[in-house]
Amino acid sequence: MRSLHPDTVLAVILLAFAAVLLLFWLPADTDTGLYEIKRGKYTIGDALAPAFAGAVMAVAGLLLLFGPRARDAPKLDTNHVWFLSAMIAIVLAGMVLMRWAGPLATILFADDDYRLLRDTVPWKYLGFASGGFVIVAGASSVVEGRFSRNAALAGIVAVLLIIALYDLPFDDLLLPPNGDV
């Protein structure tokens, strides 16, 4: 079976998104239409600007669909998707650790709640250090195809550098997750 040209796939996605936006999402999720009458005067409603965006998207989709086809048009392959999935998983794992490592550690090893300890060393660094390490060492390891000592070193150095850059000199700057908890 002949595979579709990448531009055709992109055009269909754009047209479908524009159609959903203009026909369903916009009417359901805005209070005013394209225009409204306030105190007897016509004013632009909240739906007009997103409708303009949707219309431009549809035009772009039509131009792509009926426009010239380049033979070497860039397209996605399974490697792109695999690599991106690995990166997303690593960043999400890092975010989870950033958010919960500190509070979990205080539940297990401290008498006070994390909120009371979030300005205290080492508690305030636990989340950022563990999550940051996972992001840096994890991404380096995926690229190299193995976990290496250099990847671990890069993770440790990165965390220490960023703590030295943001937390040590500035009292009012908060590293993750200390502004959320």
Place this chain on the structure above:
Amino acid sequence: MTALDYVLAGVLAVIHGPEAFTLLGIPVSVTVLMVVAGFFAGIVVGATPGLGQVIALAISLPILISIFGFNASALLPVMGFMIGIMKGSTVGGAVPAILFNTPGTPDSYMTTLDGYPMTRSGQAQKALRVAHFSSVSGDTFSDICLFVFAPSLAILVERYLDLPEKTALIILSLCFIAVVVGRSPAKGLAAAALGLFFVYVGTGEDFHPRLSLNAPALADGIPITAAVIGVLVVGSIFSELEKLWREKSTAGTITPTSQSGDGRLRWTDIRRIAPYIGRSAVIGTAIGALPGIGSTLAATLGYASGGAFHRRRKAADEPEFGKGAMQGIAATEAANSSVAGANLIPVLSLGIPGNTAAVFLVLAADTIGGFNPGPGVFRFTSEANPELVIAFGLFTTMVIANILNWTVGGVFMRCMGIMIRIPKQFLLPVVLLLTFASLYVQQTSMAMIGFALFFGVLGYFMIKLGVSPLPFVIAFVLGRQFESTARQAFSATGGDPFFLFSSWIAVAFMAGAVAIIVITVHGRRASA
């Protein structure tokens, strides 16, 4: 105050601002110190593969604001640092392009075409010197044009551009950048449409936050820095890491690039490259002065124009463009550098950023307050106009950065080859974490990292599908201003639905918007 008084006040605001320290009995102001620091930081990030001025500006903005605070006195030190970064990274950006064949930005792609062949033939030092000389020459020319033309252009703008015309101009700018940047006008339009769509999520004038799906995280809109940094920086990091991963998978190892070559730039060389620099400087400045147009187009046009000139003028023993001609480096670097100064003309006089770096200047002004880029900045009033003083202060910081560029910039730039010793597979993840941390400290919410990841994924797909992220970014930045100006214009014309055609200037802008799309699409169709 007269015009001269304003110029003097701007210079004094920089030179005699709050004192940082005294050097040999001479007080050095904080603003001057910040320009110097920004300049050297700019060369370092420009010369570091995988980094660039956008990342540097994104990381430095929250740090600078936390240091200097949200008051008008913070404007010159913060924006001075950012201008230093812009100037330094423009020069430094040629380093990876020439030495490692890796353009840090789309602007320096053309530099690789002749720079890397020169490196391979043992002329890396000469190529770097040509790049530095051409870049600084183009930049200086562009700055002079900015100083001379920005105030008069702003006055013209104020006289002739009312709300309908401004709305039409934004549409023209968006159309122009959407169809000109990148290989496909349709993909550029799609990117701009996506930028507009995302900026309208959760905003609006009604109580109900539109398009928010009743999600609290979307109710206040999408943070501009998270979206811009996500698409540009996180997306690029993912893309670069993926290239390294493929290289490792196929070749079994990631090959480090080694530097070679030596050479001086002699007077005869300068005479050979001077016509190319002159042409490209004019092209870059003209492109830069157009609102919403980036330096990539200027670099491409400068290179193409230089190439045509070279075919007619080259000596028999000189290499062709694309095969190691130093004139090719000169044409590209002069063109992309001369955009920088001229780009501030639409930024300061219209509030429309011409490239991504200028977006951060607008962002800084917007965040700190006390300076609203637009026609009001260049109002020469007898009562002191503080915004005009700041504008001339900014021009002064550009002069300082240019002096640094001419004197120590080249030496420092050539020392930056050492950055290649850090393997990119370790450097880029560190930059990724630094980017996330920098976004978090701005709004102290994990949602910022989530947004950056989302837009990073979008940016990655855009890069892989050949969609330039620049129209997305410009549309996202201009989207709210576009809607707000259109609302005001509609009201001001008494609810006239044809307000975009209410004057000949607005009609001309709208006709230009349609024409640029039709001509570009037709041109690409013909060349396909």
